Amino acid sequence: MYAKTKELLLKYGIPSLAIIVVVVQLFFVNTQKLNKWKGGGYGMYTGIHYFYDQIYIPGLSVDSLMEDNIKMKTILSRLKLMPNDINLEKAAKFVIKTTRKDSIHIQIWKPIVNSKKGTFSRVLVNEVHLKKSQL
Amino acid sequence: MKYWSEIKYKLTDHITVAMQLLLLMLGIYIFIMAEKERFWKIPMLFIGLMVWFFLQKKSKHPIIWIAFFALLVFDLYHFYFRVANHHFMLMFMVLPVIFYMYHQKRSILLKNIQMLLVIVILTSVVQKLLSSQFMSGDFYYYMMNKGSIFGTFLNFFPDSLEVAQSNRASMLALYALDPNEGEHIVLNNVFPYLGQISFLFAWATVAVEFLVAIAILWKPRHIVTHLLFLTMILGILCTRLETGFMALLAICGIFLCHNIKLRLLYVMIVMGCIALVVTKLGYH
Numbered sequence: 001m002y003a004k005t006k007e008l009l010l011k012y013g014i015p016s017l018a019i020i021v022v023v024v025q026l027f028f029v030n031t032q033k034l035n036k037w038k039g040g041g042y043g044m045y046t047g048i049h050y051f052y053d054q055i056y057i058p059g060l061s062v063d064s065l066m067e068d069n070i071k072m073k074t075i076l077s078r079l080k081l082m083p084n085d086i087n088l089e090k091a092a093k094f095v096i097k098t099t100r101k102d103s104i105h106i107q108i109w110k111p112i113v114n115s116k117k118g119t120f121s122r123v124l125v126n127e128v129h130l131k132k133s134q135l
Numbered sequence: 136m137k138y139w140s141e142i143k144y145k146l147t148d149h150i151t152v153a154m155q156l157l158l159l160m161l162g163i164y165i166f167i168m169a170e171k172e173r174f175w176k177i178p179m180l181f182i183g184l185m186v187w188f189f190l191q192k193k194s195k196h197p198i199i200w201i202a203f204f205a206l207l208v209f210d211l212y213h214f215y216f217r218v219a220n221h222h223f224m225l226m227f228m229v230l231p232v233i234f235y236m237y238h239q240k241r242s243i244l245l246k247n248i249q250m251l252l253v254i255v256i257l258t259s260v261v262q263k264l265l266s267s268q269f270m271s272g273d274f275y276y277y278m279m280n281k282g283s284i285f286g287t288f289l290n291f292f293p294d295s296l297e298v299a300q301s302n303r304a305s306m307l308a309l310y311a312l313d314p315n316e317g318e319h320i321v322l323n324n325v326f327p328y329l330g331q332i333s334f335l336f337a338w339a340t341v342a343v344e345f346l347v348a349i350a351i352l353w354k355p356r357h358i359v360t361h362l363l364f365l366t367m368i369l370g371i372l373c374t375r376l377e378t379g380f381m382a383l384l385a386i387c388g389i390f391l392c393h394n395i396k397l398r399l400l401y402v403m404i405v406m407g408c409i410a411l412v413v414t415k416l417g418y419h
Binding site: 007010011012014015017018019021022028034036037038039040041042043044045046047048054056058078081082107109111112113114115116117118119120121122124 | 215216217218219220222223227230231234238240243246247250251253254255258259262263265266268269271272273274276277302305306309310313314315317318319320321322323324329330333334375
């Protein structure tokens with residue numbers, strides 16, 4: 001009995017672990033806006049890579065913000081990977097702190113394509129307005 | 136002929152061959168990833184290598200495998216949402232190998248690899264089915280019009296290459312505009328009927344992947360299963376140089392395949408992918 005259970009565990013334990021990782025990834029994709037390309041759910045090449053998503057901050061250049069600022073780069077990269085409310089707020093707070101602005105508006109835009117019409121445009125995924133007084 | 140018998144002899148013990156290639160891939164991957172959090176990795180690598188170098192024969196434990204696996208776990212802990220899917224795949228392949236070195240049962244190792252392959256490919260099918268952008272053909276339409284897939288072949292069609300370059304330039308120009316203005320661009324097709332081709336290609340991709348997953352689940356060692364699996368791997372490599380992931384799939388193929396000639400083909404794919412990964416022409 002013990003030997004049989006052990007063999008069963010050895011045979012299916014690791015594949016079960018792989019399934020758990022997939023379930024966790026699907027949970028994060030559906031609740032936390034995790035991009036399908038990441039998280040071990042084998043969702044690569046099912047949609048346009050999140051690298052092409054756009055962080056838009058009116059009045060500020062995102063490239064300039066990230067230049068020589070590793071923490072900003074990390075926060076904004078994480079925002080692209082998982083553009084949920086928590087990451088948006090974290091990014092907004094850090095941008096306010098860095099730029100010393102009174103308020104900030106951050107938007108995440110995703111590219112969309114329509115193969116029937118041949119068009120390429122962008123759609124808003126999430127956005128946040130944050131004032132310094134709210135910090 | 137002498138060389139061929141040498142190759143045949145080498146390929147007879149396919150589990151050893153697959154494990155050797157997996158260790159090689161693992162070493163290369165660890166090397167590529169070593170720069171991230173390097174100060175923690177230096178002592179881990181140093182101790183692992185020292186123990187392996189001096190105590191390899193005295194210890195019954197697969198030290199180098201365990202040391203490399205520890206590094207994979209370390210990266211997973213620090214970059215869970217950032218590591219690529221093949222990081223997970225690599226971990227799920229290394230773990231059965233480490234266990235195999237203790238239990239020594241080939242049937243268990245092969246079952247692990249078979250089930251892992253089925254899960255990876257079937258999950259990929261489900262993810263595609265759940266993506267409206269993929270199933271409508273929009274994703275392939277975008278990728279082809281940008282020259283991001285079949286890029287190598289596009290070089291043989293200068294007019295199409297020019298169209299792809301112009302599409303990329305238009306996209307960049309659009310990105311420079313305020314997205315709130317709601318502007319859009321119209322893409323020029325690199326080939327006629329690209330919308331229809333993309334749609335058919337998307338469904339064909341899902342069908343082939345599903346067929347391969349079912350074949351591996353049902354008849355994991357059958358020659359037809361491996362012909363299908365090899366077609367899938369080579370097909371993916373033609374669309375884009377996803378060499379790291381394809382090398383891992385090919386190593387799984389070596390584990391499961393019974394046919395010597397197909398094993399050789401798998402080995403050639405792994406070697407080719409490794410050459411492309413280390414020269415950074417392919418993706419790791």
